[in-house]
Amino acid sequence: MTSDRLDDYVEAVLSIVEQVPRGRATTYGAIADALFDEFGGGPRQAAAVMARHGSLVTWWRVVRADGSLPERLGDEARQAYLSEGTPLRGTGAVDLRDALWLPT
DNA sequence: TACTTGACATTTT
DNA sequence: AAAAATGCCAAGT
Secondary structure (H helix, E strand, O other): OOOOHHHHHHHHHHHHHHHOOOOOEEEHHHHHHHHOOOOOOOHHHHHHHHHHHHHHOOHHHEEOOOOOOOHHHHHHHHHHHHHHOOOEOOOOOEOHHHHEOOOO
């Protein structure tokens, strides 16, 4: 049936990603924490959603806890960071000290 | 039903 | 400071 809570979780994650301001970034843990009230789960579930539907959103605005991101996407994300002026730390990772955005 | 895999996080060497 | 080990939770097989 249609009331799949999984799809609902997916939309919730994508919604948060779409809400991230330009030039800013958030982490999987922050998203998981924000949705933990309603769905629980953990950062891995948020990541699983991105792996499935991440192509539909600004996935480069979602990074790991240390500001770095998956090797496979590093290249494409770098282009986006340069375009949006995201604060980088020098090694290609986002400087979360300045760029970290927490879901509302 | 049990095992393996995964856009992760945290703690300990 | 950097790397390895452990923990977490759910989906896929």
